[in-house]
Amino acid sequence: MKKEPNPQHALSVYFCGQEDCGPNHSFGPAMRPHYLLHVIFHGKGIYQCSGHTYHLKAGDAFLIRPMDSIYYRADSSEPWSYAWAGFDGSTCKEILKQTIFSDSLIFTPETPALKNSLLTHMQNLLDTFSENNGNGLSSAGTSS
DSSP: OOOOOOOSEEEEEEEEEEEEEEEEEEEEEESSEEEEEEEEEEEEEEEEEEEEEEETTOOEEEEEEETTTTEEESSSSOOOOEEEEEEEOOTHHHHHHHHHGGSSEOOOOOSHHHHHHHHHHHHHHHHHHHTTTOEEEEOOOOOO
């Protein structure tokens, strides 16, 4: 599901999707021209960025920033299943500064309730995007 970028919006979700990866399925090294958030539903894997390797599992999330060189790989015995959302916009940096991603590329929920909330919100985003026939979601502070 894709949408054409519109830099006029404060924040636009361009595309989202999900994948059940096979053992050792990998992506990268690569760079993206936009932000990309991954939320892990099941399994585990690694995410590498800026010389750091993060070992992630179900309920965790990781952020890819524009033009960061990244690599990620599903585990060989418990490959992950994840959903992603690609986004950008004129206020993304400011919005992200108000979140856990202000100083970290990963999010590991501290409680089961927080984990369930993250997974539910990501599923809702996928469902909403799908219901809009891939036309995306935008927030510019005004209604259209």
